[in-house]
Amino acid sequence: EPEVTQTPSHQVTQMGQEVILRCVPISNHLYFYWYRQILGQKVEFLVSFYNNEISEKSEIFDDQFSVERPDGSNFTLKIRSTKLEDSAMYFCASSSPITGTGKVNQPQHFGDGTRLSIL
Amino acid sequence: DAKTTQPTSMDCAEGRAANLPCNHSTISGNEYVYWYRQIHSQGPQYIIHGLKNNETNEMASLIITEDRKSSTLILPHATLRDTAVYYCIVSSFAGGTSYGKLTFGQGTILTVHP
Numbered sequence: 026e027p028e029v030t031q032t033p034s035h036q037v038t039q040m041g042q043e044v045i046l047r048c049v050p051i052s053n054h055l056y057f058y059w060y061r062q063i064l065g066q067k068v069e070f071l072v073s074f075y076n077n078e079i080s081e082k083s084e085i086f087d088d089q090f091s092v093e094r095p096d097g098s099n100f101t102l103k104i105r106s107t108k109l110e111d112s113a114m115y116f117c118a119s120s121s122p123i124t125g126t127g128k129v130n131q132p133q134h135f136g137d138g139t140r141l142s143i144l
Numbered sequence: 145d146a147k148t149t150q151p152t153s154m155d156c157a158e159g160r161a162a163n164l165p166c167n168h169s170t171i172s173g174n175e176y177v178y179w180y181r182q183i184h185s186q187g188p189q190y191i192i193h194g195l196k197n198n199e200t201n202e203m204a205s206l207i208i209t210e211d212r213k214s215s216t217l218i219l220p221h222a223t224l225r226d227t228a229v230y231y232c233i234v235s236s237f238a239g240g241t242s243y244g245k246l247t248f249g250q251g252t253i254l255t256v257h258p
Contacts, residue, residue: 068188068248080243116187120244132178133246135187
């Protein structure tokens with residue numbers, strides 16, 4: 026069964042450094058998402074991406090964050106000038122292609138996440 | 145904030161059916177009910193979703209009330225590996241002006257006992 030893969034599984038970075046988290050969505054999916062989960066807290070939506078542009082973002086997703094689909098398979102989340110409070114699990118998700126009606130009601134599938142630790 | 149209400153925790157004996165309730169009284173006409181679960185700190189795992197009809201797949205059944213204000217996820221024969229946090233989420237589908245973001249609540253901690 027196709028799956029979303031994320032690398033690395035664990036990333037340790039010094040505060041103030043930049044980090045790039047990588048995701049390979051399911052191959053025929055067109056909608057891509059990033060979520061994060063701070064230890065002991067809820068899973069929070071960060072951003073959705075469709076047709077090579079951000080379609081929706083949360084208040085968390087400020088100028089420190091950016092996303093990119095640099096080629097036909099990867100989807101990346103860049104965090105600049107990392108802070109201690111950026112420590113969290115970051116999950117990538119993707120969902121199905123558009124049906125003939127232009128609407129998608131298929132579920133998002135998640136990767137197993139990258140644990141980001143800022144020191 | 146999440147638009148669903150779930151019990152904080154539930155217990156179930158192994159081999160028995162686990163019935164997880166969810167209230168979503170403000171659900172709108174174009175919103176689906178999705179169920180995900182999260183085991184330890186793994187990524188959320190999709191279980192099932194539905195609009196207004198009851199749904200069944202190899203993992204579970206979803207029963208949605210006629211007024212769509214509540215639903216129940218049924219795991220027919222719970223095993224120890226079903227111990228997880230279960231999330232009930234309402235969301236419109238991706239497409240058109242909606243991009244289908246999922247808003248997670250705290251979920252229900254289901255513990256399956258031997």
